[in-house]
Amino acid sequence: MSRRTVTTIPGVARAHRGRTLALSVVGALVVGAVVGWSAEAVFRSPATEAAAPDVQYATAAQGSVESALPLEVVAQWSTTPLGTNRATGTVTAVSVRRGDTVRAGDTLYLVDERPVVIATGKVPAFRELRSGLHGRDVAQLERLLDRLGYLHRTPDDTFDSATATAVRAWQRDLGVGDDGIVRVGDVVFVDHLPAKIALDTERVKVGAGLAGGEDVVGGLKAAPAFTTDVTDRQSQSLTPGTNVTITPPKGVNATWHAVVGSARSSNGTTTLTLVGKGGTPVCGTTCGAIPVSGATALDGEAPIVPRTSGLVVPAGSVVADAEGRSVVVTQAGERVPVTVVATAKGMCVVTGVEAGTQVRVDGETAPTDASTQDTP
Structure with a gap:
């Protein structure tokens, strides 16, 4: 069986079966919390739940989830x-x-x-x-x-x-x-x-x-071309029109904004062409910051899961009941049906459960710190 990477959230205490883990979720709870819980955990079966030797509890609380794919963007004059x-x-x-x-x-x-x-x-x-x-x-x-x-x-x-x-x-x-x-x-x-x-x-x-x-x-040409290479699998999430933000070279204070334009695939790699919104250059009026010779590598980012706010629980607390519904299990053992609105970085925004509810988070090992690595 596998170990999953989990990040301790401030205010979280470890507990074995029968002990409570108080999970304090505030503001940007999602961005660093319970990292490494697989998205598949949303559909963990009750059988797996019953077999788990180590049980924790987390408090459902208001927060948000989001996820972005880092990109290496290349700008080059043609x-x-x-x-x-x-x-x-x-x-x-x-x-x-x-x-x-x-x-x-x-x-x-x-x-x-x-x-x-x-x-x-x-x-x-x-x-x-x-x-x-x-x-x-x-x-x-x-x-x-x-x-x-x-x-x-x-x-x-x-x-x-x-x-x-x-x-x-x-x-x-x-x-x-x-x-x-x-x-x-x-x-x-x-x-x-x-x-x-x-x-x-x-x-x-x-x-x-x-x-x-x-x-x-x-x-x-009037402006440099902007491209980024991703895997064919990643490209499935980066469809035409997907927003991309680009960090410009030093000296330019404003972030550059682009959208995915055309795509070209070869040998498992997809090259995406990034274009400016509304037909304007990606670099706007600051294209002079891009050297006219050679290629310039820039950091970029594309949202995979847009920022979604609501009641947040660990993905590991959402299981499937005998009827295939997504449920969370309370400290009292009650199975409460929930709807998963969004999942990112091991956390879920859900509806159907009240804020403050203690929900069970099953796992072979309790959360320790972000340095825990996935191992076979």
């Missing part, structure tokens, strides 16, 4: 493609770090000491831009020059003398030859700016060679 490098040569400098916010006109890196600048535009760079050309790519360039204060007329799609003058002034400020010609690799056009940049650091690093056409310019 990237999305932004633009394509068109410069050819050797990377001689990198001007931005992962997570930096870049705007139109910012330099990303240098190839053969020539700056590669980012700008907005739907059309990727595909040709040199010089006087006499027309097109959407010219219009994109002129909008950049206008935003930076170099073009002194309304942008259009024609590369004329005003455009050339603006390009030369821009080139002088960049520190390159002011010939008025924009090389195909000088500008990386992206869909939107500003953006949190994420270069491919394996290919864009000092000394690396670029041939043109590499998708090396990416951006961080």
